[in-house]
Amino acid sequence: MDFVNENMHSDLVIEYAERFYNSSEHDGQQLPGVEIEETVDPDYRIKVIDVKIVDAEGEKVIGKPMGRYITVEAVHLPDGNDDYQQAVTGVLCRQLQKLLPDLKDKKILVAGIGNREITPDALGPLVVEHLFITRHLFEKYGRDSVVVKDMGNVCAVIPGVMSQTGMETAEILHGLVREVHPDLLIAVDALAARSIRRLVTTIQLTDTGIHPGAGIGNKRYELSERNLRIPVIAVGMPTVIDAATIVADTMESLIGVLHQNEMLKKAVKVTEQFNHEENYLLMRELMEPQMSNLFVTPKDIDEAVGRISYTISEAFNSLCHRL
Secondary structure (H helix, E strand, O other): OOOOOOOOOOOOHHHHHHHHHOOOOOOOOOOOOEEEEEEEOOOOOOEEEEEEEOOHHHHHHHOOOOEEEEEEEOOOHHHOOHHHHHHHHHHHHHHHHHHOOOOOOOEEEEEEOOOOOOHHHOHHHHHHHOOOOOHHHHHHHOOOOHHHOOOOEEEEEOOOOHHHHOOOHHHHHHHHHHHHOOOEEEEEEEEEEOOHHHOOOEEEEEOOOEOOOHHHOOOOOOEOHHHHOOOEEEEEEEEEEEHHHHHHHHHHHHHHHHHOOHHHOHHHOOHHHOOHHHHHHHHHHHHOOOOOOOEEOOOOHHHHHHHHHHHHHHHHHHHHHOO
16 A cells, blocks of 8 residues: 655645545555554644654655654644744644653754745744854863753754755765764754645654655755764744645635536536545646746745744753753
8 A cells, every 4th residue: 555646745744644544545444554643732722743654564655764753733823922832832842852852961963954045945044043052162161060051062053055055965964963973963944735724834843854855856865863873853844835736725625616506516527536636636737847846835934934933943942951
């Protein structure tokens, strides 16, 4: 059983799982090789979906490496409510603790992946700008100094993108890991989503690393423990969506409206036989080649990315420095 579609532009594991459960082949079955647990914050209705890919069959079905993928769905994240933002920070901190249960005496390197000059791709660099950096204090005063009491050993880098540096992000981080000797890497990057409702409302955390650019079909060398020889935690939020998805979703809504009209039912009879994935593939084919590589982002993406980058960085600061 294999539900992976190479044309599906998404970095979110939960969307691959949903594709299985929404398919006609689901028929009440559980997703093989995958464990899913869902909880909801009682006060702010922030949903946490914990997906574990536990074996090779799960890898084949989902198309992602074995490991843990935690999705935090916060529908009011873009609204700018301070209390809500603080609640999301608390949820993120608790979920990060699941992936990083023991940070005591660990050297942490945070990498802000992406292009600071392109707003939808600026999440990683903006998160790094808000971090509380302390490695230089540890180097100067020593681990046992009162100056660094209750602080974590954190350093950070914004490696840029290949068009700016001429180097793969993985090449830059390989060199940094050899020189700085961190115990773990946290990589922050903007993602691509398959569902409009997940744009700037969903944050994914995983212990499997990251393929920068994979969600928009522009795969670069992966950042993972296999390559870097240290644990890699990836944190990301979708800021763009494939244009074909928007067209397909709109067509489905239109067909639903037309179906309510007795005179137009026959006109939509054929298209009603298509499932969501078939509608999507049809739209991609019709949009070739003019719009096949078009991705869309919300009009207020600058405000959303700026605000949410601070929310994510505060979760890191709280976790690393026990604030």
